[in-house]
Amino acid sequence: MAQSKITRLTHKPPAEIEREWDAIAFVREEQILQGKDISFSKVLLPAIVDLSTCSKFDRVIDVGCGLGFIMEALSSRSKYLLGVDLSGQSIRLAQRRFVHANHVHFYHGSVEDFSMRSALEKFSLAIANMTLMTSTDLDSVLHSVAKLLQVGAHLVFTITHPCYWARYWGYESEEWFRYDEEIFIEAPFKITGNVGDLVTTHVHRPLFQYINSLQKAGFCVEAVKEPFPPSDVDAEYLSTWQYPRFLAIRCVRT
Numbered sequence: 001m002a003q004s005k006i007t008r009l010t011h012k013p014p015a016e017i018e019r020e021w022d023a024i025a026f027v028r029e030e031q032i033l034q035g036k037d038i039s040f041s042k043v044l045l046p047a048i049v050d051l052s053t054c055s056k057f058d059r060v061i062d063v064g065c066g067l068g069f070i071m072e073a074l075s076s077r078s079k080y081l082l083g084v085d086l087s088g089q090s091i092r093l094a095q096r097r098f099v100h101a102n103h104v105h106f107y108h109g110s111v112e113d114f115s116m117r118s119a120l121e122k123f124s125l126a127i128a129n130m131t132l133m134t135s136t137d138l139d140s141v142l143h144s145v146a147k148l149l150q151v152g153a154h155l156v157f158t159i160t161h162p163c164y165w166a167r168y169w170g171y172e173s174e175e176w177f178r179y180d181e182e183i184f185i186e187a188p189f190k191i192t193g194n195v196g197d198l199v200t201t202h203v204h205r206p207l208f209q210y211i212n213s214l215q216k217a218g219f220c221v222e223a224v225k226e227p228f229p230p231s232d233v234d235a236e237y238l239s240t241w242q243y244p245r246f247l248a249i250r251c252v253r254t
Ligand SMILES: C[S@@+](CC[C@H](N)C(=O)[O-])C[C@H]1O[C@@H](n2cnc3c(N)ncnc32)[C@H](O)[C@@H]1O
Pocket: 017, 018, 021, 063, 064, 065, 066, 067, 068, 069, 070, 084, 085, 086, 087, 090, 109, 110, 111, 112, 128, 129, 130, 131, 134, 135, 136, 141
């Protein structure tokens, strides 16, 4: 049901996260195919491509692959490419664009479930574009990804910037917001110039939580980017970026 408000929740189960991304899948497909999501195409995708340039592409897993657009960009470099997502609707739409790509596969379910089913399937690279802050349990996702990776393999991910997203979305001044807490937030999904009526949930986590969880799961941070749009793209945004909106990290599985 449509909601216009940003709301703090105590928790949201993965089944509801799945329903939210199922419901928005067609809208996201249209936004990305028509180039309306400039942060996706001009900021996040280039950051992922750049950070994974030095990675091994033999066996790649896209954690929270959604509609598979990041997979599409990495597909020609990969020998085996697997997309995993909670949202069955997103996967069904993604599959339509890969019908002739025999090296591309999908798993509908959580990465936690997948890691329990496939103890022997080790990957050389994991990608997670804007997935970790939609995951309800960061430790369990990172442990599952670590389990799926070969030693020395990379995890390359982007997230909403833990230090600046609250300011950008305007909930920094809400009385319920505390930077140093994990907070579930339900809000209408928005991209630049477009606030829809469909709701998704993200989890605010302080930066130290991400770094500590990565370390606990067996990852070592190798490279960090706070990507900005190129100057010719900046004008397409409603307001100039004064601070980073996203954080992009490459880690190595130790
Ligand atoms: C913001 S969307 C990003 C989708 C895609 N990576 C992209 O770049 O367009 C986050 C996705 O992560 C998925 N997701 C969240 N937690 C997950 C988990 N534990 N296992 C698998 N997928 C998950 C959601 O279903 C959703 O499709």
